[in-house]
Amino acid sequence: MVKCPKCGTEVVTPVKTWVIPSRKASKRGEERKLVMGIFECSDCKARFRAAVTAETRAEETASVKNMVERIKGIKGELMQTLKNLRGKIKTLETERANLMIEIEKLKKMAESKASALEGEVSMLREEVKSLRDLLGYAEEQEK
Numbered sequence: 001m002v003k004c005p006k007c008g009t010e011v012v013t014p015v016k017t018w019v020i021p022s023r024k025a026s027k028r029g030e031e032r033k034l035v036m037g038i039f040e041c042s043d044c045k046a047r048f049r050a051a052v053t054a055e056t057r058a059e060e061t062a063s064v065k066n067m068v069e070r071i072k073g074i075k076g077e078l079m080q081t082l083k084n085l086r087g088k089i090k091t092l093e094t095e096r097a098n099l100m101i102e103i104e105k106l107k108k109m110a111e112s113k114a115s116a117l118e119g120e121v122s123m124l125r126e127e128v129k130s131l132r133d134l135l136g137y138a139e140e141q142e143k
């Protein structure tokens with residue numbers, strides 16, 4: 001964490017970082033590197049260079065870890081939603097299939113009713129015709 005030289009606001013994560021090999025550190029026989037970073041103040045938007053401290057890097061790692069955890073959580077939620085939706089779709093598909101069967105049944109019922117009525121109507125026609133014949137109506141009087 002570094003402070004903005006203009007307003008003193010604390011800036012946690014750098015915008016950009018790069019590594020500088022440190023001569024002092026190499027004397028001790030350790031491969032130590034100095035990390036520099038460009039920071040942007042969230043308050044006054046001033047950009048400035050500062051050494052990235054171990055603390056800053058740890059915070060950065062922590063924030064990345066948090067993000068990974070959050071992404072995992074979101075992924076889990078999405079998987080759950082997907083699972084629920086799949087279940088819903090399956091139920092709806094079953095319902096649709098049942099409705100199609102029902103419609104088919106009703107159609108058949110309507111068809112058989114129609115054909116029964118047709119039969120009845122033709123029977124009645126025959127009856128009317130025979131009655132006319134009985135009463136002596138001429139065929140011409142019919143339309």
Ligand SMILES: [Zn+2]
Binds near residue numbers: 008009041043
């Ligand atoms: Zn500032």
